[in-house]
Amino acid sequence: xxxxxxxxxxxxxxxxxxxxxxxxxxxxxxxxxxxxxxxxxxxxxxxxxxxxxxxxxxxxxxxxxxxxxxxxxxxxxxxxxxxxxxxxxxxxxxxxxxxxxxxxxxxxxxxxxxxxxxxxxxxxxxxxxxxxxxxxxxxxxxxxxxxxxxxxxxxxxxxxxxxxxxxxxxxxxxxxxxxxxxxxxxxxxxxxxxxxxxxxxxxxxxxxxxxxxxxxxxxxxxxxxxxxxxxxxxxxxxxxxxxxxxxxxxxxxxxxxxxxxxxxxxxxxxxxxxxxxxxxxxxxxxxxxxxxxxxxxxxxxxxxxxxxxxxxxxxxxxxxxxxxxxxxxxxxxxxxxxxxxxxxxxxxxxxxxxxxxxxxxxxxxxxxxxxxxxxxxxxxxxxxxxxxxxxxxxxxxxxxxxxx
Amino acid sequence: xxxxxxxxxxxxxxxxxxxxxxxxxxxxxxxxxxxxxxxxxxxxxxxxxxxxxxxxxxxxxxxxxxxxxxxxxxxxxxxxxxxxxxxxxxxxxxxxxxxxxxxxxxxxxxxxxxxxxxxxxxxxxxxxxxxxxxxxxxxxxxxxxxxxxxxxxxxxxxxxxxxxxxxxxxxxxxxxxxxxxxxxxxxxxxxxxxxxxxxxxxxxxxxxxxxxxxxxxxxxxxxxxxxxxxxxxxxxxxxxxxxxxxxxxxxxxxxxxxxxxxxxxxxxxxxxxxxxxxxxxxxxxxxxxxxxxxxxxxxxxxxxxxxxxxxxxxxxxxxxxxxxxxxxxxxxxxxxxxxxxxxxxxxxxxxxxxxxxxxxxxxxxxxxxxxxxxxxxxxxxxxxxxxxxxxxxxxxxxxxxxxxxxxxxxxxxxxxxxxxxxx
Numbered sequence: 001x002x003x004x005x006x007x008x009x010x011x012x013x014x015x016x017x018x019x020x021x022x023x024x025x026x027x028x029x030x031x032x033x034x035x036x037x038x039x040x041x042x043x044x045x046x047x048x049x050x051x052x053x054x055x056x057x058x059x060x061x062x063x064x065x066x067x068x069x070x071x072x073x074x075x076x077x078x079x080x081x082x083x084x085x086x087x088x089x090x091x092x093x094x095x096x097x098x099x100x101x102x103x104x105x106x107x108x109x110x111x112x113x114x115x116x117x118x119x120x121x122x123x124x125x126x127x128x129x130x131x132x133x134x135x136x137x138x139x140x141x142x143x144x145x146x147x148x149x150x151x152x153x154x155x156x157x158x159x160x161x162x163x164x165x166x167x168x169x170x171x172x173x174x175x176x177x178x179x180x181x182x183x184x185x186x187x188x189x190x191x192x193x194x195x196x197x198x199x200x201x202x203x204x205x206x207x208x209x210x211x212x213x214x215x216x217x218x219x220x221x222x223x224x225x226x227x228x229x230x231x232x233x234x235x236x237x238x239x240x241x242x243x244x245x246x247x248x249x250x251x252x253x254x255x256x257x258x259x260x261x262x263x264x265x266x267x268x269x270x271x272x273x274x275x276x277x278x279x280x281x282x283x284x285x286x287x288x289x290x291x292x293x294x295x296x297x298x299x300x301x302x303x304x305x306x307x308x309x310x311x312x313x314x315x316x317x318x319x320x321x322x323x324x325x326x327x328x329x330x331x332x333x334x335x336x337x338x339x340x341x342x343x344x345x346x347x348x349x350x351x352x353x354x355x356x357x358x359x360x361x362x363x364x365x366x367x368x369x370x371x372x373x374x375x376x377x378x379x380x381x382x383x384x385x386x387x388x389x390x391x392x393x394x395x396x397x398x399x400x401x402x403x404x
Numbered sequence: 405x406x407x408x409x410x411x412x413x414x415x416x417x418x419x420x421x422x423x424x425x426x427x428x429x430x431x432x433x434x435x436x437x438x439x440x441x442x443x444x445x446x447x448x449x450x451x452x453x454x455x456x457x458x459x460x461x462x463x464x465x466x467x468x469x470x471x472x473x474x475x476x477x478x479x480x481x482x483x484x485x486x487x488x489x490x491x492x493x494x495x496x497x498x499x500x501x502x503x504x505x506x507x508x509x510x511x512x513x514x515x516x517x518x519x520x521x522x523x524x525x526x527x528x529x530x531x532x533x534x535x536x537x538x539x540x541x542x543x544x545x546x547x548x549x550x551x552x553x554x555x556x557x558x559x560x561x562x563x564x565x566x567x568x569x570x571x572x573x574x575x576x577x578x579x580x581x582x583x584x585x586x587x588x589x590x591x592x593x594x595x596x597x598x599x600x601x602x603x604x605x606x607x608x609x610x611x612x613x614x615x616x617x618x619x620x621x622x623x624x625x626x627x628x629x630x631x632x633x634x635x636x637x638x639x640x641x642x643x644x645x646x647x648x649x650x651x652x653x654x655x656x657x658x659x660x661x662x663x664x665x666x667x668x669x670x671x672x673x674x675x676x677x678x679x680x681x682x683x684x685x686x687x688x689x690x691x692x693x694x695x696x697x698x699x700x701x702x703x704x705x706x707x708x709x710x711x712x713x714x715x716x717x718x719x720x721x722x723x724x725x726x727x728x729x730x731x732x733x734x735x736x737x738x739x740x741x742x743x744x745x746x747x748x749x750x751x752x753x754x755x756x757x758x759x760x761x762x763x764x765x766x767x768x769x770x771x772x773x774x775x776x777x778x779x780x781x782x783x784x785x786x787x788x789x790x791x792x793x794x795x796x797x798x799x800x801x802x803x804x805x806x807x808x809x810x811x812x813x814x815x816x817x818x819x820x821x822x823x824x825x826x827x
Contacts, residue, residue, distance in 0.1 A: 042536045068671075095668045097683060105569070108548060113520075114527070117605050121528060125455040125608040133609030134671045134800070137516065138548055138569035143801020146666045152680060155666035155803045156577060159515075159549040159567040167566065174584065180687075195527075195535075199543060202536045261507060262565040264557045269544030277562055281507055393553050395565055 002173045003404070004253040004348055005244045006087025006237030008079035008185070011342040012050035012230060015060060016082055020342060021349045027359020029217075029228055029335045040198035046206035048215050049192050050230035050337035068131050069144055070112045075233035075340070076103065076141035076189040077148045083185055084149060087237035088249040092150045098182035100153035101142050102171045103189055103235065104164025106339050106391075108138045111193040141189040141233065153181045161391030162302060162309075163260070164188055165234070165344045166399050170258035172238040182239065188341030189233035197229050203269065205392075207305055217305030217338075219331035220314060222366040227304035230337025234345040241404070252352040256384065257400035259285030266394035271308040278312075278396050279319035282388075291384075291400060293321050297328065298357075298382045300347045302389030304333040313390050314369040328382075330360040347387045351401050356380065414692070414810070415586045415594075416655035418648050419498025419641035420753050421490035423599075424740045425461035425634055428470050429493055433740070433750075434757050438785060440766025442739050444620035444632045449521075449602045456611045457618045460602055461634030461741030474558065481519030481545035484554040486637035487599035491555040494595065498641040499653050503560050510563035510591035512582035513552025514574030514598030516745030519545035521603040548745070551599040551637070563591045569745060572705070573664075574598060575638070576748030576797040576805025580662030582642050592647055597639035598746030606744065607633060613672060621708030621742075623735035624717070624781050625771040631707040634741020638749035640756075657756040658810035660792070661692025667802025673711055674798050678718030681705075684804035685723045685796055692792075692808035696724050699731060699808075700790030701764075703755045704779070705798045706735030707742055712798060717777040719796070732788060733779040734758060735767045748797040752807055755795045759811045763787050 009016065012030040013023035023030055031048040034041075041047075052075060057066075060078050069077065080101070084091065092099065116132040134140070139157035146155050154175060160167045165188035172186035200206050207226040209215040218224035244251055261281035266272030286292060299317060303310040317326055330350060336342035349355035357380050388398040422429065425443030426436035436443060443461045452458040463486065471477050474488060491511075495502060519542075526535075526542040544550075549567035556565045564585060568578040575598035582596035610616045610633060617630035642659055665687065667680035674681065689696060705716055720728035736754040743750050758765055764782035773781060791814050795807045 040531075040535050042534070095680075097665060101666070106547070108518075108569070113605055116609065117524060117527060118531075120604055120608045121531075125604070125611065128608035128612040130609070130612040130614075130672075133605075133612050136605060136609055137571045137800050139571050139799070139801050139803060140671070142570070143666070143671060143803065146668045146802065147670070150668050152666050152668040152683070154664040155570065155801070156568060156664070157570045159547060159569045160565070161547070161549060164549075171581075174588075178584075198535055203540070203543065260564045260566075262511070262553070262556045262562050264560045264562060266557070268541075268550060268553065268557075274562075277507075281562070284507075393547075393549065394557065395549070395553070 001241045001254045002176050002238060003241035003244055003251045004236045004238055005249050005251055006083040007345050007348055008083025008086060009234040009342060009345040010052055010075040010079045011232035011340060012052060015056045015078060017345060017349055017354060020345055021355040024332060024335055024346055024349060024355040027335060029337060031228060034197045035194045038194050040195055044208060045201045046208050046215060048228060049197055050228055051192060052232050070109055070135035070140060071191040072141045072189045073135060073144040076145040079233040079235045080145040080149050080185050083235045083237045088247060095150045095152035097152045099151040100175050100181035100184045101146050101151050102156045102168045102184055102186045103142045104158040104160060104168045105138050105190055106161050106164055107190050107196055109136050109140055110196045111191055112136050114195050160395045161393050162338060163389045163391035163395040163397035165341050166387060166389050166397035167260055169399055173255050173258060176238060176240055184238045185235040186238050187235040187344055190231055190339040192229050192231035200229055217334050219303035219305050219334050220310050220362045220366060220369060221364050224305045224307060224310060227306055228337035230340045232340030232342055234341030251404040253348050254402040254404055255399060256402045257286060257289035257291055260397040263394040269392050271312045271392055272394055275315040275319050278316045282320045282398055296384055296386045298385040299327060299329045300385050300387040301329055301331050303331050304338045309390060311369060329362060330357050331362055332360050347401060351382050351385055351403055413587055415583055415642045415659045416645045416648050417640050417642055417657045417659055417756060418653040418655055419494040420656060420756060421493030422638045422750060422753050423463055423486040423490050424636040424750060425463055427464060428466045428489055437739055437754055437757060437765040440768050442620045442768040444741055450604055455607060457616045460632060462602060463636050479541040480554060481522045482601040483515060483518055483551045483599045484545055487551035487555050488558045490597060490637035490639040491559060491595055494639040494641045495559060505560045507563045508592040509561040510585055510594050511552050511556040511561055511565045512578045512594055512596040513555060514568045514578040514745045515548040515551045515600055516569060516571055516574055517600050517603055517606055518548035518550050520605055521601050524604055555595060570803040571799030571801055572744055572747050573797045573799035573803040573805040574745035576807055577664055579752060579807055580664060580805060583659050583662050586642055586644055592643060594642040595639055596642055597637060597749040599637035600635055600744045600746045602633060602635045615709050617708060620769060621738055622769040622771055623706030623708040623738055624713050624774055624777045624779050625769060626774040627771050628708045630709050632741045634743045636743055636750060637746055638753045640752060655812040657759050657812055658814045660694060660810050661688045661808040663687030663691055663806045665804045669802050671801055674715035676715050678715045678722055680802055681716060681719035681796060681798050681804045682722035684806040685719060685794060688806035688808045694792050694808055698792045699794055700788060701758060701793035702731050703734040703736060703751045703795040705796050706737055713777045716798060717779060729778050730780055732764055733781050734765050738767045738769050748805055751795050755793050755809050759790060759793055759809060762790060
């Protein structure tokens with residue numbers, strides 16, 4: 001069985017799984033005001049984001065090393081080292097071709113690209129900085145993490161929107177199973193600069209403040225109007241469970257099953273109507289691994305508070321369960337926000353019992369979703385969870401995690 | 405890359421499609437490559453007069469017949485248009501219906517810039533007039549997963565849709581993922597490829613690195629002075645041999661193996677020893693069940709930058725030994741420019757065309773070979789007897805991807821080797 005043995009995570013909660021677990025258990029996002037000084041934000045726009053505090057990163061990344069890195073590269077490097085340490089592994093002395101990295105990005109290298117294009121527009125193309133350009137590629141975080149951790153195996157940057165982190169985890173399973181990697185750092189890295197925040201707001205993707213209403217993500221909730229934008233990096237250390245046990249480390253989760261599909265009814269940047277297609281794909285993929293929906297005791301849903309996305313996800317889950325009551329449904333994106341991979345870390349922390357699910361249920365479910373959202377089990381003894389994400393644009397991915 | 409049964413099998417390529425600066429479609433690309441022509445010319449996509457250089461391989465406008473009936477064409481980014489057009493051509497050439505409507509059809513796509521060109525237009529306008537006013541479609545096409553999703557949407561594919569953005573190795577890696585998905589039975593039909601368009605950020609960036617030649621690029625030549633950027637798309641239809649045979653499709657080539665590695669060395673410079681790239685190539689050959697001495701053709705990454713070509717030659721020496729000087733080498737970028745995330749796809753297509761023709765594609769540009777990179781660069785359209793070819797890509801951040809392709813029918817030999825090894 002392929003297992004997760006380390007969590008490296010950088011988020012608004014801080015660095016490391018303990019900081020994230022504490023915030024998850026508290027149930028309140030560590031959100032703060034986005035910088036609006038560039039003037040991109042309009043009246044009534046979203047104001048909050050789950051941003052990484054640079055003071056959390058600085059002690060872990062020497063200034064000389066950090067000075068040419070964009071924010072997501074810094075997050076990825078810190079998360080990669082964190083994951084290796086949590087899994088009881090050190091940085092190899094020489095480039096290690098058995099150590100691979102598979103990380104997703106949903107938004108790409110926004111801030112450095114913006115800076116460089118500003119140079120081109122304001123001062124002319126000859127003013128473009130080569131140092132900025134080297135971080136204007138989507139794979140900069142994975143490449144920087146590989147350099148920092150001497151990971152000379154497969155180095156893959158996936159882009160599958162919000163579903164990318166789960167697909168990266170699935171890819172890591174294939175790499176270890178096939179023997180092409182001994183260990184894989186799998187996850188995601190993204191940044192949330194003011195321009196991207198304002199654009200997401202312009203696309204009406206973000207939760208906004210309003211009369212009598214706080215600016216808050218309400219996954220599956222009535223009155224939801226968008227998600228909380230987030231940034232950070234999460235990389236999970238994935239390896240063969242037997243190897244981990246021999247090394248004497250704690251196995252946090254087994255990756256029992258995974259799947260992915262596409263909904264061609266989804267317009268670019270939006271969600272579609274292909275409920276039954278996605279539901280069938282989930283059920284069929286579970287069956288390939290000898291599982292049925294009733295073998296799942298918890299759903300960790302990628303619902304984020306998006307009006308369209310949550311509606312589709314609710315319908316898909318209901319269809320996958322054949323209209324039967326859903327098991328316990330947890331919605332960690334109410335706390336982690338969307339992007340940056342903390343959602344992935346949250347799922348593992350919940351399964352491993354490191355974070356408590358009490359505050360992560362669906363608050364005030366939207367009656368229009370016409371689906372029971374599964375009560376939080378008093379005992380909260382999670383054995384096997386389905387983790388899902390349906391991305392804007394049509395991609396969907398899921399994994400089944402099991403407690404060892 | 406083992407299948408669930410533990411037996412690594414080849415897959416066949418039954419359809420190819422391309423958009424390049426030679427024109428829209430495989431025929432235009434094929435004609436340009438056979439003739440040893442270059443499509444690198446002055447840029448008109450944007451005003452390049454203030455840039456240090458002003459040439460690239462820019463795709464011409466399509467004829468109307470090609471775009472008619474494609475839903476949403478007017479609102480697609482240029483990269484999405486390239487992708488959808490190349491995918492439609494590949495599917496048609498494979499003899500497949502234009503509506504795949506199956507979970508067993510997947511798309512494995514690569515892009516480095518996605519809809520960056522359109523985002524630049526939006527941002528240049530919006531930073532003064534407010535970002536809440538521009539056309540929404542310019543924004544939503546920005547992400548690098550959009551070209552692959554546009555292909556899946558256009559063909560109604562409902563299987564896996566994965567996009568790789570590992571710089572210039574992206575498409576080789578995406579094709580490797582497609583091979584894996586076909587072998588594992590995750591999909592029956594895989595569309596694999598990539599798409600990228602020229603944009604100002606990329607053009608300014610490579611110029612800032614002093615990596616762009618003011619003349620059309622001259623890979624492995626003594627006077628080479630950098631790369632030439634390009635744009636376009638290329639798509640391969642990949643499936644299991646028995647499935648292709650069952651539906652009467654004629655394989656164009658065999659996809660025998662894929663390999664990937666990282667240099668873990670530097671963000672923009674390749675490992676000068678070539679060790680990382682050599683490892684990707686060796687892994688691909690091993691995956692294919694081929695020995696280095698079976699390789700009769702190399703399609704090199706061959707950017708024309710001083711550092712890349714030297715590192716790549718050293719990688720070839722590590723794998724082929726003295727063969728690095730004698731195996732014919734193609735350098736497709738001299739003809740169509742560097743297509744960045746799509747480079748591995750259009751170079752795979754060029755390799756498939758060369759295998760089909762059993763003829764070298766002359767590398768344009770002339771000039772003496774660099775004594776530091778003494779490869780046997782294809783200079784004439786010489787006939788060859790080549791069963792196995794490799795295509796190699798080296799990307800920013802030290803990402804490497806390699807593919808092993810065989811002439812149609814080569815899969816039987818490779819599978820015999822694998823079976824012998826397993827015994």
